[in-house]
Every structure is written in structure tokens, then in C-alpha cells.
Amino acid sequence: MxxxxxxxxxxxxxxxxxxxxxxxxxxxxxxxxxxxxxxxxxxxxxxxxxAPDWLIEYGLNRDAVPNAVHVGGCRMAGKRSKPTDSDTARRALAGGVPACSFCRPDTELGYLDG
Structure with a gap:
């Protein structure tokens, strides 16, 4: 063999x-x-x-004005996003920062603009 x-x-x-x-x-x-x-x-x-629960995305300039609020882990959030808590995210939405239309953090937070 x-x-x-x-x-x-x-x-x-x-x-x-x-x-x-x-x-x-x-x-x-x-x-x-x-x-x-x-x-x-x-x-x-x-x-x-x-992954944080919420993100706030900031602009390019020195003053870092918030551009959008995202749900943590949103793929549309840019590199200039910083983690935040739900209260700060709600205050940002109430202050006029737009919610991401992809992940809809306003819906997740129960925030109804009006």
C-alpha cells in the first residue's frame, strides 16, 4: 500500500x-x-x-455650531459627532438643531416640535 x-x-x-x-x-x-x-x-x-445613545454633529468652523442630532451608531453621523445624553439631545432639538432624517432621533426621543 x-x-x-x-x-x-x-x-x-x-x-x-x-x-x-x-x-x-x-x-x-x-x-x-x-x-x-x-x-x-x-x-x-x-x-x-x-456606542453612545445619542450624538450631536458639529460644523467645521471654530465655534463648532451643532448641525444635527443623531441616534448613536447612525451611519450618517460625521466624524465631528460627539456623544451626548438624552436631555442634551432634546435641548438641542428644542434649540433648533435639525434631527437626522435617516435615524430620526426626534422620534426616538419622543420629541414633537411644535
Whole structure:
């Protein structure tokens, strides 16, 4: 069946040792890759958990005038968005800062402009 293997015990044991070392290396790499993937999964889950409830997006100028209110995690929120609490988000909406038309924070906050 396996005619390509050497006939003597010494060389067979050498081959077995060699292949056992390779299996050990492969198993070690598998453990490393699994650990790295688990860490990435945990990091992604921690990032999602840390998403703020509300965001206020600010303009480009020095005075940083608010441009919009967003629900935390809104994909339309720009890089100049800062986390805030619900009371501050409601005050911003009441002060005339527009609500994002994509995530509708005014609806989520129960704010009815009027």
C-alpha cells in the first residue's frame, strides 16, 4: 500500500518524528489564529457596546455650531459627532438643531416640535 516509505525502522521513526513536529507547529498556528479571531470578535463586540445613545454633529468652523442630532451608531453621523445624553439631545432639538432624517432621533426621543 505505502511502498514509497523506507523499509527500515530507523528511517520510519525519523519520518514519524519529523511529521509529529510539523503537526505540532500546525496545531500551534491554529491556536494562534483562533485566539486572534476571538480577540477581534471581542473587540468588535466591545466597540458596539460602547456606542453612545445619542450624538450631536458639529460644523467645521471654530465655534463648532451643532448641525444635527443623531441616534448613536447612525451611519450618517460625521466624524465631528460627539456623544451626548438624552436631555442634551432634546435641548438641542428644542434649540433648533435639525434631527437626522435617516435615524430620526426626534422620534426616538419622543420629541414633537411644535
Amino acid at each position: 505505502f511502498d514509497d516509505l523506507p523499509p527500515d525502522l530507523e528511517r520510519l521513526e525519523t519520518l514519524r518524528t519529523w511529521h509529529a513536529m510539523w503537526v505540532e507547529r500546525i496545531d500551534a498556528r491554529i491556536r494562534q489564529v483562533r485566539e486572534r479571531e476571538e480577540q477581534q470578535t471581542r473587540a468588535a463586540a466591545a466597540t458596539e457596546e460602547r
